[in-house]
Amino acid sequence: MQIDSQIVGLLLxxxxxxxxxxxxSTILGYALGLPLGIMLAVSDKNGIRPRPALYRILxxxxxxxRSIPFLILLILLIPVTRALVGKSxxxxxxxxxxxxxxxxxxxxxxxxxxxxxDQGVIEAAQxxxxxxxxxxxxxxxxxxxxxxxxxxxxxxxxxxxxxxxAGVVGGGGLGDIAIRYGYYRWETxxxxxxxxxxxxxxxxxxxxxxxxxxxxxxxxx
Amino acid sequence: MAFLEAEQLFKTFHTANGDxxxxxxxxxxxxxxxxxxxxxxxxxxxxxxxxxxxxxxxxDKGRILLEDHDMTALTDAELRKERQSIGMIFQHFNLLMQxxxxxxxxxxxxxxxxxxxxxxxxxLEYLEAVGLANKAHAFPVQLSGGQKQRVAIARVLAGKPKLxxxxxxxxxxxxETTGTILHLLQEINKxxxxxxxxxxxxxxxxxxxxxxxxxxxxGRIVESGLVSKVFNDPQSEAAKRLLLVRQxxxxxxxxGE
Ligand SMILES: Nc1ncnc2c1ncn2[C@@H]1O[C@H](COP(=O)(O)OP(=O)(O)O)[C@@H](O)[C@H]1O
Ligand SMILES: [Mg+2]
Numbered sequence: 434m435q436i437d438s439q440i441v442g443l444l445l446x447x448x449x450x451x452x453x454x455x456x457x458s459t460i461l462g463y464a465l466g467l468p469l470g471i472m473l474a475v476s477d478k479n480g481i482r483p484r485p486a487l488y489r490i491l492x493x494x495x496x497x498x499r500s501i502p503f504l505i506l507l508i509l510l511i512p513v514t515r516a517l518v519g520k521s522x523x524x525x526x527x528x529x530x531x532x533x534x535x536x537x538x539x540x541x542x543x544x545x546x547x548x549x550x551d552q553g554v555i556e557a558a559q560x561x562x563x564x565x566x567x568x569x570x571x572x573x574x575x576x577x578x579x580x581x582x583x584x585x586x587x588x589x590x591x592x593x594x595x596x597x598x599a600g601v602v603g604g605g606g607l608g609d610i611a612i613r614y615g616y617y618r619w620e621t622x623x624x625x626x627x628x629x630x631x632x633x634x635x636x637x638x639x640x641x642x643x644x645x646x647x648x649x650x651x652x653x654x
Numbered sequence: 655m656a657f658l659e660a661e662q663l664f665k666t667f668h669t670a671n672g673d674x675x676x677x678x679x680x681x682x683x684x685x686x687x688x689x690x691x692x693x694x695x696x697x698x699x700x701x702x703x704x705x706x707x708x709x710x711x712x713x714d715k716g717r718i719l720l721e722d723h724d725m726t727a728l729t730d731a732e733l734r735k736e737r738q739s740i741g742m743i744f745q746h747f748n749l750l751m752q753x754x755x756x757x758x759x760x761x762x763x764x765x766x767x768x769x770x771x772x773x774x775x776x777x778l779e780y781l782e783a784v785g786l787a788n789k790a791h792a793f794p795v796q797l798s799g800g801q802k803q804r805v806a807i808a809r810v811l812a813g814k815p816k817l818x819x820x821x822x823x824x825x826x827x828x829x830e831t832t833g834t835i836l837h838l839l840q841e842i843n844k845x846x847x848x849x850x851x852x853x854x855x856x857x858x859x860x861x862x863x864x865x866x867x868x869x870x871x872x873g874r875i876v877e878s879g880l881v882s883k884v885f886n887d888p889q890s891e892a893a894k895r896l897l898l899v900r901q902x903x904x905x906x907x908x909x910g911e
Pocket of ligand 2: 700701702822
């Protein structure tokens with residue numbers, strides 16, 4: 434195997450496409466998953482405004498979406514992706530299934546982060562006359578922020594993994610390269626390099642996320 | 655005229671292990687500017703009672719009259735408004751761990767819609783009042799228990815309360831720190847004429863802080879009156895028992911020295 438400038442260019446492009454898909458999908462995933470997680474945490478029977486029926490409905494939808502394997506979701510969503518993006522392959526198109534797969538997963542993580550917040554602090558805010566919105570914003574999100582940042586880090590890693598899977602159906606990015614060269618052309622070397630890059634990217638994202646979390650945590654004396 | 659009046663409060667908790675009757679018809683009244691104590695053993699229903707006053711817990715039956723307004727009849731929005739003028743101090747302080755001391759004190763002012771800049775300026779004054787201005791930029795994790803409780807007191811003052819509720823405010827503190835916190839509460843009461851309801855299982859808190867006391871046992875007030883009267887001449891078994899606990903502690907302390 435030769436690593437010529439063409440392959441380097443290809444890999445750089447792959448990295449760029451992968452980061453593009455992962456970052457945009459994470460942002461869109463949070464645009465859906467953050468409100469979902471907040472609603473789950475608030476409407477739970479121990480939440481600040483228990484709404485058992487609403488919780489049940491959100492809970493079931495979240496579970497169903499989470500239990501569909503990503504590859505199946507990818508195929509199921511092809512018509513939706515076509516309608517939204519105009520085509521069903523390439524990195525922009527892959528953002529659609531990635532976002533739909535990420536949102537319920539993110540919702541669950543946000544829910545669990547918010548539920549970790551000390552009940553006593555929530556009560557203190559209620560005793561001051563805080564509205565539910567204020568409690569969500571200043572107490573739940575504020576106090577859970579470290580756990581939420583760790584959640585973002587986990588999401589980035591998971592979505593990066595999903596994005597590589599999308600390579601099977603021409604999803605663009607590093608996964609696409611790995612499949613095209615490794616599987617169809619038997620260029621194991623390029624495939625291994627691609628996999629290594631994915632691993633390194635996940636590591637870097639984890640490292641950055643954990644650094645930020647640690648730096649912002651005020652519970653460490 | 656009573657400033658605060660609890661009328662026949664009932665509260666039952668329905669749990670997996672059956673019903674728990676926490677309050678079985680509790681009534682009492684507090685005059686303006688008074689420090690009213692409620693003492694009882696663990697599980698007597700003290701926390702439930704004090705939480706019924708600001709409706710963190712809604713009584714099944716009964717009314718809470720604050721300056722003749724029925725708290726239980728308020729809408730959610732009215733209740734939130736009313737709570738802004740009722741401060742609450744907790745056993746475990748309940749400070750926001752991710753906010754520094756100054757911003758913790760700002761919280762009630764933010765809720766009241768005061769701008770961040772004005773709130774910060776005022777917060778510093780309240781911290782001065784509790785002797786912690788030098789810790790304004792520290793985080794709760796860096797403070798001792800007594801300091802945390804003083805921040806909580808500054809936070810309560812920031813809401814300009816007409817009533818302060820204390821639920822075991824000194825129970826997580828050592829005896830010496832308990833003394834300084836009790837002194838601070840007394841000073842606040844004297845200076846601003848703020849009415850207080852103090853819940854405790856410690857006799858000392860009642861003796862050092864309160865004007866009147868009610869003894870709560872199994873969800874009922876079994877005795878009440880001026881502190882001096884109740885503890886010089888206890889009528890109920892519960893009050894006698896509490897007194898005995900106190901005397902035993904004194905004796906043990908005496909032999910220890
Ligand atoms: N949220 C709750 N759910 C179920 N039982 C409760 C709840 N809060 C209090 N209780 C029960 O009510 C009784 C009185 O509790 P509490 O008011 O906390 O007593 P105290 O503060 O005097 O120790 C106890 O038996 C306690 O277990
Ligand atoms: Mg209690």
